[in-house]
Amino acid sequence: MSALLQLQNIHKAYDGLRVLDDVSLSLAPGEIVSLLGPSGCGKSTLLRIAAGLDQDFSGALEFNPLLQFGRGTGIGVVFQEPRLMPWLNVAQNVSFADGWIADEKWVQQLLRDVGLSGHADALPKKLSGGQAQRAAIARGLYGKPHVLLLDEPFSAVDAFTRMKLQDLLSELAERYEIAVLLVTHDLDEAFYLSDRVLILGGTPSRLQRELAVPLARPRDRRSAELAYLRGEALTELYQSHAI
Numbered sequence: 001m002s003a004l005l006q007l008q009n010i011h012k013a014y015d016g017l018r019v020l021d022d023v024s025l026s027l028a029p030g031e032i033v034s035l036l037g038p039s040g041c042g043k044s045t046l047l048r049i050a051a052g053l054d055q056d057f058s059g060a061l062e063f064n065p066l067l068q069f070g071r072g073t074g075i076g077v078v079f080q081e082p083r084l085m086p087w088l089n090v091a092q093n094v095s096f097a098d099g100w101i102a103d104e105k106w107v108q109q110l111l112r113d114v115g116l117s118g119h120a121d122a123l124p125k126k127l128s129g130g131q132a133q134r135a136a137i138a139r140g141l142y143g144k145p146h147v148l149l150l151d152e153p154f155s156a157v158d159a160f161t162r163m164k165l166q167d168l169l170s171e172l173a174e175r176y177e178i179a180v181l182l183v184t185h186d187l188d189e190a191f192y193l194s195d196r197v198l199i200l201g202g203t204p205s206r207l208q209r210e211l212a213v214p215l216a217r218p219r220d221r222r223s224a225e226l227a228y229l230r231g232e233a234l235t236e237l238y239q240s241h242a243i
């Protein structure tokens with residue numbers, strides 16, 4: 001298997017309510033893939049399944065053996081809320097994980113990478129929303145993952161901070177050769193960052209469409225090619241959004 005992770009024919013129901021219907025996706029090394037779809041369509045559910053956090057589904061989830069090398073599970077996760085421990089400082093939050101001894105040098109490197117060097121000793125309540133999410137990204141990278149899964153990670157910050165965080169994610173994914181699966185409802189974000197954009201929709205949700213983004217990075221957010229692709233996705237989302 002050359003993919004880092006592969007979801008095959010995933011079906012998922014909660015208490016008899018079908019949420020995902022025969023969804024398959026794979027993530028190749030170095031790829032950035034976004035998952036778009038209306039609220040409630042099962043994006044977070046799919047991401048939790050991909051992370052191995054929800055095992056109550058039918059279908060197959062395969063991890064590349066490469067993920068077992070190194071520290072941790074080979075997969076980092078970043079959620080919508082930073083989920084920092086309020087009693088730990090920023091540096092401690094970054095290395096917070098059961099059973100691991102904090103690697104101070106690596107923590108410092110990550111804090112530099114995300115622009116939080118000066119905040120290592122600060123408690124989370126002192127951070128802005130954008131800074132807290134930077135800390136959450138550093139924590140997601142602490143285990144030196146091959147895959148980073150993010151669930152609407154930038155939806156709680158203002159538009160400018162969001163763009164900065166998108167650039168940061170793109171730079172770090174390239175620097176550390178990490179494949180990214182990003183759940184978002186933001187079309188601009190999906191197309192700006194991704195190699196492929198997958199659109200979920202319908203009841204229960206299926207993959208409606210996959211759009212490739214064959215544009216080199218860094219990209220121009222205002223480019224006509226990106227605008228065209230966003231238009232295609234918008235049409236799909238309108239059609240698949242039952243009101």
Ligand SMILES: Nc1ncnc2c1ncn2[C@@H]1O[C@H](COP(=O)(O)OP(=O)(O)O)[C@@H](O)[C@H]1O
Pocket residue numbers: 014015019037038039040041042043044045046
């Ligand atoms: N733990 C749960 N128990 C029951 N229903 C759930 C649970 N988690 C999510 N759901 C339902 O599954 C559907 C998909 O949820 P979710 O994956 O969170 O969607 P999204 O992330 O796309 O907004 C929604 O209808 C939601 O109410």
Ligand SMILES: [Mg+2]
Pocket residue numbers: 043044045151
């Ligand atoms: Mg969600």
